[in-house]
Structures are given as structure tokens and as C-alpha cells.
Amino acid sequence: MTLRAAQALSRPFTLGRLTVTNRITMSPMTRSFSPGGVPGEDVAAYYARRAAAGVGLIITEGTYVDHMSAGEDAAVPRFHGQEQLAGWRRVADAVHAAGGRIMPQLWHIGMVREPGQPPYPDAPAMGPSGLTLTGAKGSGRAMNRADINNVIGAFAQAAADAERIGFDGVEIHGAHGYLIDQFLWSHTNRRTDEYGGNAVERTRFATEVIEAIRERVPSDFPVIFRFSQWKASAYSARLADTPDELQALLAPLADAGVSAFHASTRRYWEPAFEGSDLNLAGWAKKLTGKTAITVGSVGLDADIFEGSAKPAGLEPLVERLERDEFDLVAVGRALLADHEWARKVLAGQTDSFAPFTHEAEKTLF
Helix, strand or coil: CHHHHHHHHCCCEEECCEEECCCEEECCCCCCCCHHHCCCHHHHHHHHHHHHCCCCEEEEEEEECCCCCCCCCCCCCECCCHHHHHHHHHHHHHHHHCCCEEEEEEECCHHHCCCCCCCCCCCCCEECCCECCCCCECCCEECCHHHHHHHHHHHHHHHHHHHHCCCCCEEEECCECCHHHHHHCCCCCCCCCCCCCCCCHHHHHHHHHHHHHHHHCCCCCCEEEEEECCECCECCCCCCCCHHHHHHHHHHHHHHCCCEEEEECCCCCCCCCCCCCCCHHHHHHHHHCCEEEEECCCCECCCCCCCCECECCCHHHHHHHHCCCCCEEEECHHHHHCCCHHHHHHCCCCCCCCCECHHHHHCCC
């Protein structure tokens, strides 16, 4: 199986104008190692180290777009501002020099924001209906049309800047209960205007973000959309209970210009719906015809909420990849624990992986 895994994962893949050398993608993971929102040389080295060890495509940690309510951590990188973008250019250059490809993940946290937090303590939390993930009225407010336009513009500007400074594409963070996901989810979107209503109507904000990005970047510039069923602190939440409901959500996004769907799950091997073995990425590919990226405890025996995890075999993953259930494989914590994970897999050396512990999250190695 080690040789089979190496063969399956070592195949090149093309997405728009981007060609990656293999099917291994680094999953975005928030690190909080960028004081002032500026990624430094240590951040560049962190990503370049994994590119040099064989990761074909790196999707960066979430980066705040240029909106005062976008984040709540001064050490999370921002994708706006002269100094911040100069830092990101150095990151992209370092990854390219190491032979990899890289995209930033563009992020707005919406109603997850706690009042008084940096980088802009006076900025209010805001979301589609001013509701938290529990469904309670939060300390922020519902977005008005001006707010919506400003956030859409911030995403579009970030994507244009990413293309300008040399990134290979962008990923839109539409998962885990953050702002875009808050619009998609009926639990947090109770609007009665054109941005709320049925599943298709709840996609309007996301589709306008995608369309605005498409107006600012070349047509072959890859735009990935990350989505999930589960939310932070609402692990059993579901956007869709059936394939038809999922299609209603994803089809407008595909039509708006998404190049690929990154389906975030806690365990990639779990079926998304009863009656089929397809996981969430598999359904995204089947329903839209778009490239699909799977993620969720790849290479580990426990999910992100179960503490430490030991290395696990890749047999189920390889079988799914070989039958084209999905196209790319995103690896998260296994790459934190062992920056040479990709090299070892591609060389068939799968007996020496480092186990994951939460201590790995506290270093930039």
C-alpha cells in the first residue's frame, strides 16, 4: 500500500492556470504567529519548509480581509496593508523558490467576534441577522446593505492583491460558522430580504463575493470555496440533510465562478449522507462537476477535537482517490506534527511519521 499511496498522490493536477506536482495540499490552520498581522520570515520559512518537503499546494492559515470587524486576534495575519502584503509577497516567493504553489485563505469571522478584541477593539461583530452560532441574539448587529457591499469589496480587493503579488489562487473561507457560512446556514440567517430565505436565496452573499472576485482576477485564476456542515461549537450542525439540499447550495456558487470546492469534514472517511459511501467532497464533485478537495484527519487516527492522534494508514484515502471520488487531499495536523509528511508518503516511507500533539500547534517549525 505504501507504493500505491505514493503513486496515487504523486500525480500532477491542473486547476485553471495552476499545475501542482502532486495531490497533496496543506490545509489552512490558524497559527497566531504574525504580530501586527504581518507574516514574518519565520512564517515564510514555515510554509517553505513544507513545500520543499513535497507539498504540492499550500493553502495558508486564514487571513483577515480589509474590514474592521473581520477578526479578533492581532497576531492572525491580515491580507491588507502595505507591510502585511509585503510580508505575504515574501511568503509566496519563499514557497515558489522551494518548488511549491500557494494560495491565501481569505477570512471574515462575522458574529464569532467578541466585543473589544483586537485588531480594532471598537469594531462591532456583525452577521446576516446578528445571531450567534447558538441562535441567540449576539452583542453585534445584523449587516445592512452598506456593510454587505463593504465586505464583498474587501474580499474582491484581497483576491486582486493576491494575484498581483504572486499567489497562485485564493481560497474563500465559507466554512465552520464564520461570516459566509452564517449567511448559508438557516440557523443564523433569518433575513427576509434578498440575502435570506430558502437555500438558494441564502447563497446570494457568497455568490456576490465570488462574482466580485471574478471581476478582479483573470478568468483562469483559481478560486477555491471552503465549506462545511459542522460549525465551531456546533459540531453536529448541517447545512444540508440530503444531496438535493446540498446541490441547492453549491450550484449557485459553482455558477458564480468557483474553481474547486474544499469540503471540510472532521473525518474524511465518513459518508456525507445515508445510502452512499461518498464523503462530502465526493458529493461536491458529483453534484457540481467541479474539482473537489477532501480533508479531515488525513493520516491520523482521531479527529481534531479528540486530543492527541497517532499516525494512521492511508488505505481508505487511496481507494477513494483512485476512483476519483475527489481530486486533491488536504492534510492538516499531520503536517504540523511532521513537516516531512509529504516527502515520506511520496517516497513510500510511511513507518516514521511523528504523532500529533497540541504542542505542535505552538511552534512555527
